[in-house]
Amino acid sequence: MTIKLHGFPLSPRAFKTLFAAEQFGVPYELVPIDFARGDTRTPAYTAMNPNQRMPVMDHDGFYLWESNAIINYLAEQKPDGGYLPKDLRTRVLTQQWQFWDSNHWDPAAAVFMFENVVKKIFGRGDADPVELRRGAELMGRLAPVLDGQLAKTRYVVGDRLTVADVSLGGTVVSADQAGMPLSEYRGIQRWLADLRAMPGWQKAAALMKPPG
Template sequence: MKLYFHPMSGNSRRVLLVATHLDIPLERIEVDLTTGKQRETSYLGINPNGRVPALDDDGFVLWESRAIMLYLAEKTPGQTLLPTDARGRADVNRWLFWCSAHMSQAATVLVLENFVKQRTGRGPPNPTEVARGEALFAQAAPVLDSHLAGRTWVTQERLTLADFSLASSFALAGPARLPLGDYANIRAWLGRVQELEAWQRTAPPAPSRA
């Protein structure tokens, strides 16, 4: 299987975490987002959205990071990241969809404004956009923080796709200045994820400091 990705992409990180945890070999093909490779015709033929990641499994091309996560899990006999019962799967899917609709949306704004713009020479953060990202974060983070009270993992009392999906939203928490200070449960849970071998083995190059 081929994975088109970028090492600093949180969406790519989700897929890499699952593949690494499940010991699924992937041919990694880096798409240089800083030079616009994702918008070239050759790549748009793979993912018409012009984004990473995209998976090519012997001609079956799949994009959207959480769809790829589910696909990899479903292809792996004996995996435990995705429950086999209907309610368990629904619970994991609930957090995958919530992550996409809420947590990732907030983090993406702050990653763009506080990290990507600086890294790509696109000027200083837009204060209006930073405020919008922080407001979105303030709406979503308390939901996850409250849910994690007394829990080791997000759901099913074990590591699942939900943990990898959500943790990837915080992969650039430092340089993106995500306001995690008031959310002790998120910080404790994220620390547990960061101790996992899969997290350590998929760590991108350390971003340069301003």
């Protein structure tokens, strides 16, 4: 049966799974999550993801949460695509960057997403300048690391698109809207322009609409 991706379409964490499916050419069905309706709190949803968070993937009753794990599962559906490289060292380098995404890059980006985007959408008040300063400090340490890598290679790990690009690029899909301080990093900007031009990115971005 078709893979179901449950996600709140405005979230970068949902976006990156949609980008993966679209770009890798894996058929899927998007099941839009409406937080306000309590979609992630139902017993059926909790059975799929006890964290009551999105995204979650359902493939014939096999449930998978954590966006980067979902991306890798999708990459495995198209083993000849090379998105999860077969060579051991290249593969673990893609995973190194994905762990870096989950542990560092995503939490830094999330500060800007929450303060400048989520608060507006859900009417949760003004952005907190203390939090934005904390986000800028985090980004100021992380962005040069990614930028330095992208000065050496076209994509994050070598000259081909891998799951690492989908994870890291997807995290900053709303960088401009969220006011992430990334404009001065030429390697990151060049790479993002490359990703944004991909058909899979554009198709997934077109799905980033509020539910309802």
